[in-house]
Amino acid sequence: MVRIGRHPATTHAEISHTGLRLFIERGFDQVTVDEIAAACGIGRRTFFRYFPSKNDLPWGQFDDMLRSMREHLDSLPRSVPLRDTLRIAIVVFNRTPPEELQYHRERMTLLLTVPSLVAHSTIRYESWRQVIADFVAERLDTSPSGLLPQTIGWVCLGVSIAAYEQWLKHEDASLSDLLDQGFLAARDLMLLDEPGPR
């Protein structure tokens, strides 16, 4: 595939990194799109050609991750119970290479802290939930838009975000453990008369 026409002046990754650095340094609301564009050496108009909004910067290439999660889900054997399949897939999906850990932490802090980003994230979570719902629907041979798959999608999302919030609060905690504990908490709620803290 040979390129034709002018070459791109930058990349999604570069803008994303530059923007995030500014957000972390000075706070999301204190950074304007003009400044991000200037810091990247591009025009403001070009910024909006790479990212539909300022809110999309911290998400990077989320769609790629969704695809890989879907593939991972499909690769797990049907003999494993649904809840464990979901739990394992979510744990694997949320593993981060140690060298990116600090960066990922800061990114997630923004996403779960800055009101504007918290709100905007809903849209991304929706796609995420849909991946879960689609998988559940296929497993149970039902419609992905039905109550059961949608509810399970929401439950998985809730467990994940609650775990992430704890992870950000406690430097030393393991995200994988927190996710497992979250699933246990949900299970206890449904199973026991009174779930106990662990």
Add this chain to the structure above:
Amino acid sequence: MVRIGRHPATTHAEISHTGLRLFIERGFDQVTVDEIAAACGIGRRTFFRYFPSKNDLPWGQFDDMLRSMREHLDSLPRSVPLRDTLRIAIVVFNRTPPEELQYHRERMTLLLTVPSLVAHSTIRYESWRQVIADFVAERLDTSPSGLLPQTIGWVCLGVSIAAYEQWLKHEDASLSDLLDQGFLAARDLMLLDEPGPR
């Protein structure tokens, strides 16, 4: 308490109703704040004194409902298992008088359909989840910000929204039933090897 100074020119309820009517007629994004203000016979500046943003119009007096849900939760006896207490409180909280049903439907359709509103709702959901989390924490004698109460808050929210989405799709369905079914779906996921559709 005797009033002093100029009387308010309008009310939250009036602006809210007028705005919603316009949203339903022409679509959320096709209505500007200027138009809503004009329709209410107030200045644009005054609009923003009543509502912090255009997105807040459909929520009305949500804080009142939160308070009543908290009270209702506290009024339920401790002998009832936590999951049932939560389920019952949520069902009661989401009951609507028949005469307001149509209005409530349109309101919720906006909130769960318009991207901008879906995103903004996160903030309201957060308070809602916190009411649940606080209650759970008190019942289990643990911190409201811990993993368990927060996770349960998320699960309850997820079940509720998934139920609402079904309710909007199926005119004839009962919201209470859908909420109950949602709790059962979550329970089955956690307990059974494979939950079955009902």
Add this chain to the structure above:
DNA sequence: CTTCCCTTCGGCACTGAGTGCCACTACAGT
């Protein structure tokens, strides 16, 4: 009725996100 004080109103000007339009720039192949 006038004056004082209080509260709400709303105009004005400003910032900042996001968009449509269009000319310009750089590159590949002929």
Add this chain to the structure above:
DNA sequence: ACTGTAGTGGCACTCAGTGCCGAAGGGAAG
């Protein structure tokens, strides 16, 4: 050089939201 093509970025515009401040109304004391 010429042409087609894809990325760039300036300009002008819309709209949400904010700070400022004088004007509009209304109660109470004189």
